[in-house]
Amino acid sequence: MYGLNLKFAGLAIAAALTVTGGGVAAVTTPAHAAGLAAPAVVAATVRYDDLNLRSVAGIERLNARIRAAADRLCIVPGVKGLDASLAGFECRDALVAAADSRVRTIVAGRDYAETGVVTLARGR
Known part of the structure; x- marks a missing residue:
């Protein structure tokens, strides 16, 4: 019986170390954990080649896609401080x-090198 309790105590310690180690790894970024530098620029590509930009609805849809991409690049989900939110x-x-x-x-048709995408980029 005493050996069985030691076995479970060992498993509990191993589980506690795993949980604690996992918590630390979750706080650090994968690039930091691997000793790599984070990229200097993060970018998102917004496609518009499927939209009719001669219509108000098409332009609004493109602007909505741009806002959504900017949200993904800039707004970090979860609980954070006021400064980080702002x-x-x-x-x-x-x-x-x-x-x-x-x-x-x-929209004005003056994009002579039209690629069908708008690229958003921000520095880290």
Whole structure:
């Protein structure tokens, strides 16, 4: 009986170490854990080649896609402080504003190197 209790105590210790180690690994980024540098720029590509940009609905859909991509690049889900939240909103708004001139050029038909995509990028 005493040996059985030691076996379970050993399993409990192993489980506790695994959980604690997993918690630490979850806090660090994979790039940091591997000793690699995080990328300097993070980008998202927004396709519009399936939209009719001669219609208001098509332009609104493109702008919605751009806002969603900017959200994914800038807004970190979960609980965070006020400063981090505000920084995420500012980042998103800056990316949307930067894409606005590109959208206006595309809609006006002055994009002579039209690729069918708008690229959003932000530095880390």
